[in-house]
Amino acid sequence: MRRFVYCKVVLATSLMWVLVDVFLLLYFSECNKCDDKKERSLLPALRAVISRNQEGPGEMGKAVLIPKDDQEKMKELFKINQFNLMASDLIALNRSLPDVRLDGGQTLVRGSMSHGHWDFMQRSLKTSAVFSILEILCLKKARFFFSSRKTVVCPIIDVISDDTFEYMAGSDMTYGGFNWKLNFRWYPVPQREMDRRKGDRTLPVRTPTMAGGLFSIDRNYFEEIGTYDAGMDIWGGENLEMSFRIWQCGGSLEIVTCSHVGHVFRKATPYTFPGGTGHVINKNNRRLAEVWMDEFKDFFYIISPGVVKVDYGDVSVRKALRENLKCKPFSWYLENIYPDSQIPRRYYSLGEIRNVETNQCLDNMGRKENEKVGIFNCHGMGGNQVFSYTADKEIRTDDLCLDVSRLNGPVTMLKCHHMRGNQLWEYDAEKLTLRHVNSNQCLDEPSEEDKMVPTMRECGDGRSQQWLLRNMTLGA
Structure with a gap:
């Protein structure tokens, strides 16, 4: 009986390791496929610009030692070049190209193109x-x-x-x-x-x-x-x-x-x-x-x-x-x-969305996905107060759309999914209302409880549900 139990344990353990091996093979198969792509054209004549000397300072963990007499000069050079120029010179890189350096630590575009360095x-x-x-x-x-x-x-x-x-x-x-x-x-x-x-x-x-x-x-x-x-x-x-x-x-x-x-x-x-x-x-x-x-x-x-x-x-x-x-x-x-x-390639309006009653504008407040859209004093500086009412009838700010998932709100900002649903809004250019189609409620001014977020209420004729959308010459 004891031997039978022992055999069962051995078999179960062996089966477990077989399953683990299969899982690992499947998991890493995508990475291993990279080695099978060698038949594609490699870069022609791409040369190694730097060859490393494994014995010099800065290589294989070896420290770069700056003489004490040169340390003050090193600090001054760092202010100009924004990196340790003296340490760089001491590292054994066996450079196949001479150094090209610009004063003031200038970067990618200038470093590549300025002062004839591209010709060099x-x-x-x-x-x-x-x-x-x-x-x-x-x-x-x-x-x-x-x-x-x-x-x-x-x-x-x-x-x-x-x-x-x-x-x-x-x-x-x-x-x-x-x-x-x-x-x-x-x-x-x-x-x-x-x-x-x-x-x-x-x-x-x-x-x-x-x-x-x-x-x-x-x-x-x-x-x-x-x-x-x-x-x-x-x-x-x-x-x-x-x-x-x-x-x-x-x-x-x-x-x-x-x-x-x-x-x-x-x-x-x-x-x-x-x-x-x-x-x-x-x-x-x-x-x-x-x-x-x-x-x-x-x-x-x-x-x-x-x-x-x-x-x-x-x-x-x-x-x-x-x-x-x-x-x-x-x-x-x-x-x-x-x-x-x-x-959006086609849209009806782009700019601020201003409430007629409060004279305030919708504002994303710099908030992220799944957070409430805000309302704030209109500042005319674009940025967080720019919304687009698109030809798909979304109200979007960058990649986020105004979304209402239940009656009476709240109005949250979610990733635009282009499936209409909770992100579908109808703007009435005569009544100036923004009606959320799924809930059949209208965007309204804030409540007394929270004066920084708009609300959703049953549609009516009040000024608090009227919104002015900044129209653009680029029509839908």
Whole structure:
């Protein structure tokens, strides 16, 4: 009897381990498929720019020691260059390229394009057909595949903690997009892209935009499409500008899911923006809007009216580039490349939604998904008080829609699902009412209990249920 029980335990344990093995094989099968993709074209003539000497300081955990006599000088150099220049010089990198340095810690766009440095890079890399751009503080473990010379490829960006240097893998289920303020954002890969890849997650993801600091591109193609916009400063907007340009001018942009690059995301920027961060980013964004967004630039200007006051310089060269390349309109980009964009292509109004009785405006209050929409004094500065009443009869603020799930509210902001239902609103242009179709109630002024949120009540003729929607020339 004891032997029989023992045999049952052995059999049960063996079966459990078999099931665990099967699970692990299935779990890791997607990752292993990356090794089966070697038949695709690897990058032509992509050269290792840096070869490492494992014996020198800074390698294999060896400390970089700065002599005491030089430490004060090191601090002064750090203020100018925003990194430890002396330590960098002591690290044994056996550089195959000379250093190119700019005073003041200037960054991606300026560092790549200013003061003839692009000409220098051309001469130094004249035998390379492809080059990769990586921001500082990156750890590369990448393999890139090109389907054509007009394909620009990006890796999955893994996160390296700036406190502990802990390495956290990025997701292969997100791709690049942007919000109403032209800020780059990661969004879930849509079902249409999953269907195109037929469930094979090792295939590259076609992405509408890229993060910008990490990509590989055919050298000649980079020149053909205009490299960077040299009129932009520091960083901000250059990634969207290049993304729009690649897609609208006949190229493609992909995330190679079998390629990973780790990036240290710092909590603070170690360099200054001339005129302030907002000024630089607004200038860059206005340049990309004026050149690439056509009539949809007005959408951006309503969201951020202060941008219109920013001097964005001369964009005639960039507009001529677009004309010479015979690039497609931005509407084509939204319809064919980014149909999931937060920018509605057809809408009835865009701007503030003002209550006639209180003279206050709907305001998202900077709140997030699943939180209540607010109401506040109208300020006319766009931002949180810009709502779009779309041709699908949604009231949306960026990627959130006003949603009512039960009688008498509350009115919450949920991800727009385009299925009408709880997010369907009828605006009566004569009565000025916003009726929620499912509940058959109307949007009303706040109650005495909470004067910062609108309410839902039975529809009537009172001024408290009348709302003025800012109408735009871009009709639905």
